[in-house]
Amino acid sequence: MKKLIVASVIITCLIIAACNKIKPQSESFLNETPTLPATVYDYKTRTEQLPTNFNPSVTPINNDIATLGRVLFYERKLSANNTVSCGTCHQQSKAFADGLASSAGLAMGKTPRNSPTICNINRQTRFFWDGREDTLVNMVLKPIGNHIEMGIADINTIVPKVQSLDYYKPLFTKAFGDEAVTKTRIALALQEFVGSIVSFESKQDRESNMISFADIYTVDERVGRQLFMVSLPCASCHTGDNFVFGWAGTQFQNIGLEEHYTDKGATFMNSPGQFEMEGFFKVPTLRNIALTAPYMHDGRFKTLEEVIDFYTQNIQAHPQLSGHLQSGLWGGGIFFPSFPGDPDIEQLAKVESNAQAGKFGEPLRFALNAYQKKCLVAYLKTFTDSKMITEPMYSDPFRK
Ligand code: HEC
Ligand code: HEC
Structure with a gap:
């Protein structure tokens, strides 16, 4: 009897371990293309509901740029093996943290630090636990290039990658006036979406x-x-x-x-x-x-x-x-x-x-x-x- 229990415990552990390993690859719950609302969400009005003493100098959010940013934030193709997006480690249900001591990035590599919540982030003036970045727009591209996180060795290669995905054409046009994809625009859009994630209703x-x-x-x-x-x-x-x-x-x-x-x-x-x-x-x-x-x-x-x-x-x-x-x-x-x-x-x-x-x-x-x-x-x-x-x-x- 004891042996049986031990054996079943071991098997369960093995199954759990295996499932954990294959998690980022098993994406049957995800579509290849995004589903977006007919009318863009009103990020601007939502962020304006923060109390004024939060930092009134923050510029108003542009809804079309934030909409593009949302798609990029959840875009797994911004990672070297197309499995990891910003949303992998910053999950909405966990207030944009991920529940892990070290986050699991590319090929389950572990980040040396804990993934923080990113709500009300554009009210801050320094980014990362050690404050090594001082602007959000520069900061948002760093995880894409980070070898553990999203692992794109040459950050410039994300431009043709995004260009090749048709659903971005109307999104870039609405956000920036034409469909040209640039690294700067990607950064601006990510910044706009991340900056729109606000918490004020606790x-x-x-x-x-x-x-x-x-x-x-x-x-x-x-x-x-x-x-x-x-x-x-x-x-x-x-x-x-x-x-x-x-x-x-x-x-x-x-x-x-x-x-x-x-x-x-x-x-x-x-x-x-x-x-x-x-x-x-x-x-x-x-x-x-x-x-x-x-x-x-x-x-x-x-x-x-x-x-x-x-x-x-x-x-x-x-x-x-x-x-x-x-x-x-x-x-x-x-x-x-x-x-x-x-x-x-x-x-x-x-x-x-x-x-x-x-x-x-x-x-x-x-x-x-x-x-x-x-x-x-x-x-x-x-x-x-x-x-x-x-x-x-x-x-x-x-x-x-
Ligand atoms: C001297 C300033 C200071 C004081 C006082 C302080 N904290 Fe902190 N708190 C910090 C810093 C800095 C960190 C992050 C430290 C680190 O990770 O090395 C932190 C982290 C935390 C965290 C974890 C946050 C996270 O996202 O992981 C919690 C919870 C917390 N503090 C609650 C409290 C509570 C409750 C008290 C009072 C008992 C308190 N703090 C007093 C500065 C302070
Ligand atoms: C593999 C997991 C992982 C991925 C993918 C990831 N992050 Fe993070 N993120 C982290 C960790 C871990 C930290 C803390 C790192 C540090 O402080 O050194 C962090 C920090 C941040 C911060 C700073 C928070 C603060 O309080 O200073 C922001 C903003 C952020 N990430 C946005 C993004 C964006 C945007 C993307 C996608 C382009 C992204 N992250 C992808 C794990 C991840």
């Missing part, structure tokens, strides 16, 4: 026009919010509408994942010979965070509970650890709105910590109880925008 977005917190949040969520904003240092970095540092733009911080980082992170900020940055990574948006596991630049944490355990118990004393996470430097979340007149919530969110003036370099520790941990997770889940992940204008037009 539960916590309703804060902007609420009368009382109790109108939108459960008690647990309110305790979680108080923990995030006041008892813990989360909002020192994950702040503003997009939960990145500041109102717009992009910041890099060392959160002490390691005492010595192997992946050095944002080295673009180094001044050679003077200061070498180590372990600085982009402060990521927390929008749709419940959908984008696993977490961190290398996908090391499988769940939000693991992330919270790290921030409360396991921050490492890296010499370049952010001041917001040091015992002697964190001033408490006093600048963030508490729940005025709601002493119960404040009480439930009280946390013991080792915060103590003068203790530089020592990582913060917090004694979070099981109820509080549950509440913090409940609050993080209010960042989920279920409209964005089902919005037809972002879906794969090749899907049957």
Whole structure:
């Protein structure tokens, strides 16, 4: 009996492994040509619904260029073996992440870093976990040339490839006035579509026009919010509408994942010979965070509970650890709105910590109880925008 169980377990594992291997090739659910709506989707109006303090300098979206961008985003022929598209690693149902610690690219090659959500990306000023690119339009062609991701050795070869596909002719004409395919136009279209992927309809977005917190949040969520904003240092970095540092733009911080980082992170900020940055990574948006596991630049944490355990118990004393996470430097979340007149919530969110003036370099520790941990997770889940992940204008037009 035991042998039988063992044998069937092994067989099941083999089948699963085999299926995983053949996944990108088995594309019976995909069409060769895209199906597009008779009237173009209104990307422009949707993006204009973001709150103004998101970054008003972003230019309005052109619907025809975004429509072309959508097809290119899901175009598997932009990869060396015609199996991988941007949408392989940035899946709408997972808020444009992919659920893997390392993404599976060409021939199942593994990317060294975790695929991030790309929602509200054009509100950022630096791209990739290490911020190595500073414009979205330059950034969007990089995955096509990346040998692990889409593997086109000479990026110029995508031009004749796209030219040979008839369904692009009317799309280029509508977007740019004629059917000429150029690398620049491909980049502009990808940028337009990626920039149109916006999230602004989560539960916590309703804060902007609420009368009382109790109108939108459960008690647990309110305790979680108080923990995030006041008892813990989360909002020192994950702040503003997009939960990145500041109102717009992009910041890099060392959160002490390691005492010595192997992946050095944002080295673009180094001044050679003077200061070498180590372990600085982009402060990521927390929008749709419940959908984008696993977490961190290398996908090391499988769940939000693991992330919270790290921030409360396991921050490492890296010499370049952010001041917001040091015992002697964190001033408490006093600048963030508490729940005025709601002493119960404040009480439930009280946390013991080792915060103590003068203790530089020592990582913060917090004694979070099981109820509080549950509440913090409940609050993080209010960042989920279920409209964005089902919005037809972002879906794969090749899907049957
Ligand atoms: C094989 C998986 C894979 C494919 C295919 C892929 N990406 Fe990515 N993408 C990633 C990973 C992994 C990262 C993070 C890499 C890093 O930071 O070094 C990333 C990062 C990004 C970012 C930056 C996000 C941020 O927060 O800075 C954008 C934007 C993006 N990809 C868009 C695209 C576009 C557009 C395409 C298609 C042309 C594409 N990706 C194809 C895996 C992939
Ligand atoms: C000093 C700034 C800072 C503080 C304070 C901070 N974070 Fe972060 N957070 C970051 C950075 C930077 C990363 C990415 C780190 C990496 O991957 O190396 C990150 C990553 C995350 C992630 C994973 C995101 C993803 O897409 O994988 C979550 C979840 C998160 N933080 C939640 C929190 C919570 C909850 C708190 C409060 C307990 C908090 N953060 C406090 C800067 C900060």
